[in-house]
Amino acid sequence: MTHEVYIRPSWFVILLIVLVILVFVYSYSSKVSSISATSPVPAKTDSISMHEFKNAGENENCLKCHGQSKYVLENIEMGKSVFKRMYSELIIDRDLFYSSNHRYFKCIDCHSEDYTTFPHPNNLRMESKASCIDCHGGDPQYAKYFFENIDTGFQASVHSQKHSQDFTCWMCHNPHTYKINARTNENITKTIIYDNNICLSCHSDYRKYELLTEKENPNILSKHDWLPNQELHFASVRCIECHTKKKTDSALIAHQILPKTKALKNCKECHSVKSELLSTLYKYQAQEVRSTGRLFSGIFTSDTIVIGAARNYTLTWLSIIIFIGIIAGIIVHACIRYLKH
Amino acid sequence: MINAVLCLILMITGISMQFSSKQVTIVQFDSAVTIHNLSGIILIINYVFFFIGNFITSNGRYYQFSSSGLFYRLKKQVIYYTHGVLNKETPPFPINKDKKFNPLQQFTYVIVMYIFVPIILISGLALLYPETIPVSIMYVSGLHFIDFLHILSGFIVSMFMFIHIYFCTIGKSPLSNFKSIINGYHETY
Numbered sequence: 397m398t399h400e401v402y403i404r405p406s407w408f409v410i411l412l413i414v415l416v417i418l419v420f421v422y423s424y425s426s427k428v429s430s431i432s433a434t435s436p437v438p439a440k441t442d443s444i445s446m447h448e449f450k451n452a453g454e455n456e457n458c459l460k461c462h463g464q465s466k467y468v469l470e471n472i473e474m475g476k477s478v479f480k481r482m483y484s485e486l487i488i489d490r491d492l493f494y495s496s497n498h499r500y501f502k503c504i505d506c507h508s509e510d511y512t513t514f515p516h517p518n519n520l521r522m523e524s525k526a527s528c529i530d531c532h533g534g535d536p537q538y539a540k541y542f543f544e545n546i547d548t549g550f551q552a553s554v555h556s557q558k559h560s561q562d563f564t565c566w567m568c569h570n571p572h573t574y575k576i577n578a579r580t581n582e583n584i585t586k587t588i589i590y591d592n593n594i595c596l597s598c599h600s601d602y603r604k605y606e607l608l609t610e611k612e613n614p615n616i617l618s619k620h621d622w623l624p625n626q627e628l629h630f631a632s633v634r635c636i637e638c639h640t641k642k643k644t645d646s647a648l649i650a651h652q653i654l655p656k657t658k659a660l661k662n663c664k665e666c667h668s669v670k671s672e673l674l675s676t677l678y679k680y681q682a683q684e685v686r687s688t689g690r691l692f693s694g695i696f697t698s699d700t701i702v703i704g705a706a707r708n709y710t711l712t713w714l715s716i717i718i719f720i721g722i723i724a725g726i727i728v729h730a731c732i733r734y735l736k737h
Numbered sequence: 738m739i740n741a742v743l744c745l746i747l748m749i750t751g752i753s754m755q756f757s758s759k760q761v762t763i764v765q766f767d768s769a770v771t772i773h774n775l776s777g778i779i780l781i782i783n784y785v786f787f788f789i790g791n792f793i794t795s796n797g798r799y800y801q802f803s804s805s806g807l808f809y810r811l812k813k814q815v816i817y818y819t820h821g822v823l824n825k826e827t828p829p830f831p832i833n834k835d836k837k838f839n840p841l842q843q844f845t846y847v848i849v850m851y852i853f854v855p856i857i858l859i860s861g862l863a864l865l866y867p868e869t870i871p872v873s874i875m876y877v878s879g880l881h882f883i884d885f886l887h888i889l890s891g892f893i894v895s896m897f898m899f900i901h902i903y904f905c906t907i908g909k910s911p912l913s914n915f916k917s918i919i920n921g922y923h924e925t926y
Contacts, residue, residue: 412852
């Protein structure tokens with residue numbers, strides 16, 4: 397006699413829900429443990445070998461004041477010295493500077509030699525600062541970065557047009573910390589955060605924003621109310637994807653920031669087969685991933701997903717073939733039924 | 738009936754979003770998103786009623802199946818559909834008050850209603866609140882994983898729907914079984 401086992405399918409669903417809960421709990425607990433495992437204080441100069449920098453000793457003349465949040469002001473005649481606070485924007489973080497792209501420079505390569513006297517002469521405040529193109533323009537070593545195109549784009553941008561000379565490269569790129577990013581960072585999410593923080597340093601901070609304009613700083617969140625899943629969009633898409641005029645196929649960033657009226661506001665510009673997002677960073681990243689020969693690069697490797705633009709052509713064709721097969725089967729079956737009627 | 742309409746809406750808007758193009762689109766992207774979300778939520782509510790209803794009432798018995806001889810019964814029903822029905826043979830498993838579904842019908846309904854539909858609904862709900870999705874699930878991007886599951890189950894359920902609708906025409910007359918879709922009970926054929 398065979399033993400009959402009745403299967404109650406409701407348990408499948410309950411099992412599925414339990415499985416989903418377990419996956420979520422596991423993923424969150426591993427995330428929490430990885431966060432708690434990392435040190436909250438970043439390692440200081442240990443990681444940087446100062447011997448590598450022959451100008452470090454000379455730079456210390458500046459950094460002994462500008463490398464910290466306070467400095468000593470001495471008056472020899474009065475025989476008195478007082479501690480003063482250093483303005484935060486004048487503090488240079490040694491770690492960040494010596495890991496930046498400009499780490500081999502002396503301070504006075506870019507700043508006036510007159511800064512070597514202290515207190516600094518007052519007219520130095522009017523010192524005109526070199527822009528990127530002043531050093532990098534016309535240099536064959538930097539030709540691959542197309543600094544001339546960057547400069548042309550920037551000159552046509554709303555930033556440059558509205559604020560002219562006041563708006564310099566350094567408004568967005570800190571020369572003391574600037575580090576080439578998209579090409580060296582494998583994690584696209586980190587590149588997105590890095591790039592968006594550049595915009596937000598003014599657009600979400602009125603203290604910096606008001607240096608250039610009397611206008612009220614628009615609220616980024618309410619201005620982008622129309623975006624569904626706003627938080628996800630902000631974490632996965634760079635501001636410049638919608639706010640620049642771009643037609644490049646590389647990691648090069650378009651510097652022509654458009655006026656807000658010309659920003660992309662149509663879902664299909666990104667959520668479609670010829671997505672705007674598939675140029676610049678995302679294309680560059682996809683090419684890089686493919687060049688490393690990793691499998692399934694189209695399906696699972698990227699952290700971001702763009703509905704409508706993320707196509708896996710193998711699966712699409714497979715589904716079309718299965719669909720046609722089923723429809724053909726139905727038609728054949730129906731025809732035989734009709735003929736035998 | 739309402740579920741069938743919702744499924745059709747979800748299919749059309751889902752395909753429209755997945756194969757969105759700047760030139761031609763079935764439904765405008767933003768409208769497709771709104772309609773898809775709304776229909777999805779209604780379907781989830783309907784499913785919860787279906788699930789609880791079948792869990793606590795006797796209607797659930799139609800979905801319970803015995804594991805012994807399952808393959809044999811499925812085979813017999815497949816042979817009937819591919820051969821017997823064309824030769825006007827009598828069905829091997831007649832429908833009555835105790836057996837609302839034939840074995841193949843019961844098996845596919847269970848697979849679809851208790852495995853793939855819950856997968857679509859849970860993954861769809863997660864995609865409605867993407868911030869709740871873990872960054873990585875089993876070493877792959879969480880969003881991609883959930884999206885892949887959603888689309889894969891969507892495809893399977895859509896294919897089921899095509900076959901399901903066609904099989905409705907295998908009744909006394911091609912249109913008579915559509916009444917069963919509306920009232921939920923099958924007539925014998």
